[in-house]
Amino acid sequence: MIQVTRRIAIAEDELHEDFLRASGPGGQNVNKVESAVQLRFDARHSPNIPEDVRPRLERLAGHRLTQDGVIIITAQRFRMRERNREDALERLLALIREAAVPPPPPRRPTKPTLGSKKRRLEGKSRRADVKRGRGKPPPE
Structure with missing residues (x-):
C-alpha cells in the first residue's frame, strides 16, 4: 500500500505502468531506450478513494482523465526510467493529496456598512468638485 494521506492509501496493484520512448534530444540513445x-x-x-474525494480528483485531473475514469500521467523529464517512475508516482500522489483537501466553506454574502457607503459618496463628490473646478470660468 502506498500511503497518500492519513486516511487514503492506494494499493500498488491499482497502478499500471507502460514504458515508451521519450521524445526530445538524446542522440542515438533516445531511439533504443524506453525511458x-x-x-x-x-x-x-x-x-481506496473516498466518495467525497473522487469528484474533486476527476475535476483536478482535467485532460489527463479518460472517458473511463482512468488518470494517465506521462513522465519523461529525466533520462533514467527509474527517475521517471518516481516522478510520475509523485505527480499522481500530489494530485490525490490536492483533491483530498476539503473545499473552503461557501462565502456568506455581506452588505457594505453605512459608514463605508457614506465615505465612498463623500470621496466621489470631493473628486467631482475638483474636476468641476478645472473647467472654464463662468461668464461674468
Missing part, C-alpha cells in the same frame, strides 16, 4: 513512463490509475473504480 518514459505512462502511469495509469483507475480513479473512478478505485475502492
Whole structure:
C-alpha cells in the first residue's frame, strides 16, 4: 500500500505502468531506450478513494482523465526510467493529496456598512468638485 494521506492509501496493484520512448534530444540513445513512463490509475473504480474525494480528483485531473475514469500521467523529464517512475508516482500522489483537501466553506454574502457607503459618496463628490473646478470660468 502506498500511503497518500492519513486516511487514503492506494494499493500498488491499482497502478499500471507502460514504458515508451521519450521524445526530445538524446542522440542515438533516445531511439533504443524506453525511458518514459505512462502511469495509469483507475480513479473512478478505485475502492481506496473516498466518495467525497473522487469528484474533486476527476475535476483536478482535467485532460489527463479518460472517458473511463482512468488518470494517465506521462513522465519523461529525466533520462533514467527509474527517475521517471518516481516522478510520475509523485505527480499522481500530489494530485490525490490536492483533491483530498476539503473545499473552503461557501462565502456568506455581506452588505457594505453605512459608514463605508457614506465615505465612498463623500470621496466621489470631493473628486467631482475638483474636476468641476478645472473647467472654464463662468461668464461674468
